[in-house]
Amino acid sequence: MSTKTFAVFMGVLALVGLLTYGLLSKGEQALAIGDPAPDKTLERLDGGGSGSLADYRGDWVLVNFWASWCEPCRTEAPDLQSFYERHRKDGVTVVGIDLDDTTEDARTFVEEFGLTYPQLRDGDGDERRDAYGMTGFPESFLIDPQGKLAVIRRGPVDERVLREQIEPVIDGRLDPADQ
Amino acid sequence: MRRYLALAIAALALSVPPAAALAASASLPDIEDEVMCPICGTTLELSDSPQGERERAFIRRQIARGRDKEEIKQALVDEYGPRVLAVPGDSGFDLAAWLVPGLVVLGAGGAIALAVVRRRRAEAGEEPPAPPRIDDADGARLDEDIAKYDL
Numbered sequence: 001m002s003t004k005t006f007a008v009f010m011g012v013l014a015l016v017g018l019l020t021y022g023l024l025s026k027g028e029q030a031l032a033i034g035d036p037a038p039d040k041t042l043e044r045l046d047g048g049g050s051g052s053l054a055d056y057r058g059d060w061v062l063v064n065f066w067a068s069w070c071e072p073c074r075t076e077a078p079d080l081q082s083f084y085e086r087h088r089k090d091g092v093t094v095v096g097i098d099l100d101d102t103t104e105d106a107r108t109f110v111e112e113f114g115l116t117y118p119q120l121r122d123g124d125g126d127e128r129r130d131a132y133g134m135t136g137f138p139e140s141f142l143i144d145p146q147g148k149l150a151v152i153r154r155g156p157v158d159e160r161v162l163r164e165q166i167e168p169v170i171d172g173r174l175d176p177a178d179q
Numbered sequence: 180m181r182r183y184l185a186l187a188i189a190a191l192a193l194s195v196p197p198a199a200a201l202a203a204s205a206s207l208p209d210i211e212d213e214v215m216c217p218i219c220g221t222t223l224e225l226s227d228s229p230q231g232e233r234e235r236a237f238i239r240r241q242i243a244r245g246r247d248k249e250e251i252k253q254a255l256v257d258e259y260g261p262r263v264l265a266v267p268g269d270s271g272f273d274l275a276a277w278l279v280p281g282l283v284v285l286g287a288g289g290a291i292a293l294a295v296v297r298r299r300r301a302e303a304g305e306e307p308p309a310p311p312r313i314d315d316a317d318g319a320r321l322d323e324d325i326a327k328y329d330l
Contacts, residue, residue, distance in 0.1 A: 011282065018275045069229040100217050100230055102237045102258045124260025126217065 031133050031152065033176045037063070037143045038131035045098055045106055045119035052120075053095065053143065060092040060150075060170050061143040064157075065128065067101045068109035070137040072156040077113040083162050084117040091145070092170055093117060099125025099137075142166055142176075150176040205248040210238055214255055215265050222265050234259075 031038075041052045053061060064080055066073040084094040094117040098106040103121065110119060122128050132141065135154060142151035150169050153161065168174035208224070216226035216234060223231055237258065241251040255263045267276035313321070 007286070011286070014282075015275065015279070018278070067230065069233040071229070100259065102233065104237075104240075105233055123258045124217065124262050126260075126262060 031149060033149055033152065035149050037061075037141060037147055037149050038128075039147075040122075040128065040131070042097065042120040042122050045096075045103070045110065045121045050120075051118065053147070056093055056095065057147055058091070058145050060087075060145060062092070062094045062166060063141045063143060064094060064096050064138060065099055065125075065132065065134060065140070066096055066109075066138045067099055067125075068105040069101065073138045074109075074113075076138060076156040076158060077109075077115060079157060079159050079162060081113065081115050081117070082159070083166075087167075087170070088117075090170075095120065097122065097128065099123075099128055101125075142169060144176075205242050205246065205251055207235060207238055207242065210248055210251055211235065213265050214252065215263050217259050217263055
């Protein structure tokens with residue numbers, strides 16, 4: 001094998017190696033019911049330090065990923081607030097996680113809808129979107145007191161979804177595995 | 180003469196805008212081709228998504244506040260993270276965008292250097308190899324053969 005052929009071979013090999021590495025590093029696994037909920041320490045939207053889902057371990061947590069520019073997020077926000085107010089004394093909380101948004105827009109959104117449940121934010125939402133296998137906005141995930149996924153909801157929630165898919169799991173009337 | 184020189188210097192000074200004025204001239208078109216719409220995976224200038232629209236509104240607000248281009252890009256990084264800048268990532272397949280141009284330049288440089296060395300060697304007066312000598316008997320036979328032809 002001549003020197004020139006060897007150099008071309010090594011160049012092609014390097015490119016194929018990079019391509020393979022790139023494809024493999026993008027291959028996140030799909031989430032399933034019963035999996036531990038991906039967690040990460042994020043800043044609080046109100047500027048009051050940081051927080052994570054682990055802070056609510058022992059409670060049922062409905063995690064809602066949203067953004068102020070997302071129109072369906074505006075539709076579901078009042079229903080999420082009502083749900084939070086109805087259940088907050090029963091060891092159930094809602095945690096909003098604002099992604100891919102500016103702080104100013106997100107705070108305006110929270111104020112506009114009078115949202116009082118905890119809000120975290122991640123301006124670079126890429127990692128959270130990948131971790132939860134998100135395909136759009138909004139998406140919600142019910143996490144049990146042990147920190148495992150109990151309900152995966154792709155798309156907006158409303159009163160009916162909250163009443164028929166979320167509350168029965170919390171009440172123990174519906175096994176997450178039966179969904 | 181001095182008066183004309185002073186006038187020329189004054190005119191030049193007035194014609195060159197101060198650095199602050201240049202810095203304040205940030206514009207949306209100048210910025211949106213250098214930053215990403217994080218949701219779309221394209222540069223902001225190519226995006227017509229709702230998220231892109233809010234990002235443009237953010238940039239307009241920053242311009243209205245008198246921020247220059249670099250300050251606005253930094254503000255975007257503070258909000259959306261470093262991925263908002265339209266530069267390739269430093270891991271995975273994106274790494275190729277950094278490595279391949281360097282490798283191409285190195286390869287081209289190496290090839291040029293090799294070609295130059297070869298050419299210089301050729302030009303260095305290396306005599307062409309002498310033809311093989313023939314002995315007298317062969318020479319006589321060759322002359323005899325040539326004589327057969329009417330050249």
